Structures are given as structure tokens and as C-alpha cells.
Amino acid sequence: xxxxxxxxxxxxxxxxxxxxxxxxxxxxxxxxxxxxxxxxxxxxxxxxxxxxxxxxxxxxxxxxxxxxxxxxxxxxxxxxxxxxxxxxxxxxxxxxxxxxxxxxxxxxxxxxx
Amino acid sequence: xxxxxxxxxxxxxxxxxxxxxxxxxxxxxxxxxxxxxxxxxxxxxxxxxxxxxxxxxxxxxxxxxxxxxxxxxxxxxxxxxxxxxxxxxxxxxxxxxxxxxxxxxxxxxxxx
Numbered sequence: 231x232x233x234x235x236x237x238x239x240x241x242x243x244x245x246x247x248x249x250x251x252x253x254x255x256x257x258x259x260x261x262x263x264x265x266x267x268x269x270x271x272x273x274x275x276x277x278x279x280x281x282x283x284x285x286x287x288x289x290x291x292x293x294x295x296x297x298x299x300x301x302x303x304x305x306x307x308x309x310x311x312x313x314x315x316x317x318x319x320x321x322x323x324x325x326x327x328x329x330x331x332x333x334x335x336x337x338x339x340x341x342x343x
Numbered sequence: 344x345x346x347x348x349x350x351x352x353x354x355x356x357x358x359x360x361x362x363x364x365x366x367x368x369x370x371x372x373x374x375x376x377x378x379x380x381x382x383x384x385x386x387x388x389x390x391x392x393x394x395x396x397x398x399x400x401x402x403x404x405x406x407x408x409x410x411x412x413x414x415x416x417x418x419x420x421x422x423x424x425x426x427x428x429x430x431x432x433x434x435x436x437x438x439x440x441x442x443x444x445x446x447x448x449x450x451x452x453x454x455x
Binding site: 234328 | 441
């Protein structure tokens with residue numbers, strides 16, 4: 231049983247560019263949450279998707295947007311990249327909102343130069 | 344407000360017990376979690392506890408919750424070198440929208 235898969239694993243982008251990160255949730259899970267983890271920090275909540283809608287959002291600007299597809303997979307889009315967007319982006323899936331915790335992917339390491 | 348605080352580092356000898364502490368500020372937090380992150384990997388859920396519980400034990404792991412002091416701890420018995428990792432405390436509420444907030448993590452070093 232595949233867990234949460236994220237692609238790509240690593241990515242280098244230039245300031246001002248746009249990026250799309252992808253996530254396939256664990257089989258049987260219907261909710262996807264995205265987190266940003268800067269080096270040496272804990273994960274920061276970006277948003278959560280359920281039934282193809284954004285249900286909760288953290289303190290991130292509108293440059294961060296997402297989408298969930300009917301098969302529960304999800305994308306995270308970041309526009310107008312800043313150097314400060316360099317981080318590990320983690321996707322977490324759950325059945326429902328995640329009362330019993332999340333299953334995390336290994337993340338996408340984004341470097342903005 | 345939402346804030347989870349943890350000490351940054353803990354060093355123990357192999358075979359000893361490790362105790363990792365966490366404090367949270369939101370008294371309405373209903374669900375609390377411990378996750379483990381190894382280098383280059385995502386987070387792995389270790390255990391969770393609900394606010395109506397005081398203690399939970401799962402093999403070598405014991406979680407203690409003191410709601411009055413908003414304090415959560417994770418005890419790892421017989422700590423092994425494979426337990427070296429970063430441990431994150433996290434909290435969630437069931438009201439006002441469900442989202443999980445993480446602390447900055449405690450880096451556990453296990454010396455052989």
C-alpha cells in the first residue's frame with residue numbers, strides 16, 4: 231500500500247517564477263493538508279483540502295493556492311516566488327480532518343535562487 | 344492563541360529513558376500528537392492523545408497530558424540509537440475549523 235507520494239522531490243526555481251507541487255494521498259484518505267517547513271523549523275500549516283474545496287487556511291499570502299482533484303490528489307501552486315519560499319513542502323493526508331493524525335509524504339525540497 | 348513550545352535539544356545515553364516536553368497555549372486544544380522526523384524524511388505519527396485522557400502508553404512510548412498546566416510529555420523507554428531524530432509536538436482543535444499546529448521540534452541525540 232503506497233503511502234503519500236509527492237513530486238518532484240527536489241526543485242530549483244528563480245525568483246518571480248511559478249511552481250506547482252503535486253501530492254497523491256494514501257489509499258483510502260480523502261483529505262490533503264499542505265505544510266511548509268523551513269530549515270530547522272516546525273511545519274507551518276498552509277491549507278487543507280477536502281471534497282475539492284479549501285476548508286482551512288493558515289497565514290500564507292494569496293500567492294499560495296491549491297487544488298484537489300476528484301481522485302483526492304492535490305496540487306500546491308506558488309506564484310511570484312521569493313527567496314523566502316525556499317523550504318521543504320510537506321503533504322499530509324488523512325481520512326476526514328485528521329483527528330487521529332496525518333500520514334506525511336517525504337516532501338518536495340524547493341530552492342529559490 | 345496558537346503556540347506550541349518545545350526545548351530544542353535533548354541528549355541521552357543508549358538504554359536510558361528520554362523525556363521530551365511540550366507546552367501549548369490554547370486551552371481548547373482537543374487533540375495532541377507526537378511525530379518523529381528522521382533526516383531527509385517526512386513526519387511519522389508516533390501517537391496521539393485526546394484531551395479527555397491523562398496518559399497513554401504504547402510499547403516503549405508513554406504520553407502524559409497535564410491539562411491544567413497545558414503540558415504534554417513523551418517518554419521513550421530504553422532509548423536506542425535509532426530513536427535519534429527530531430520529535431514534534433502538535434495540537435488541534437475540533438471547533439472553529441480543524442487544523443494541526445506544530446512546535447519547532449526537539450532534536451534527540453542518543454549516545455552509544
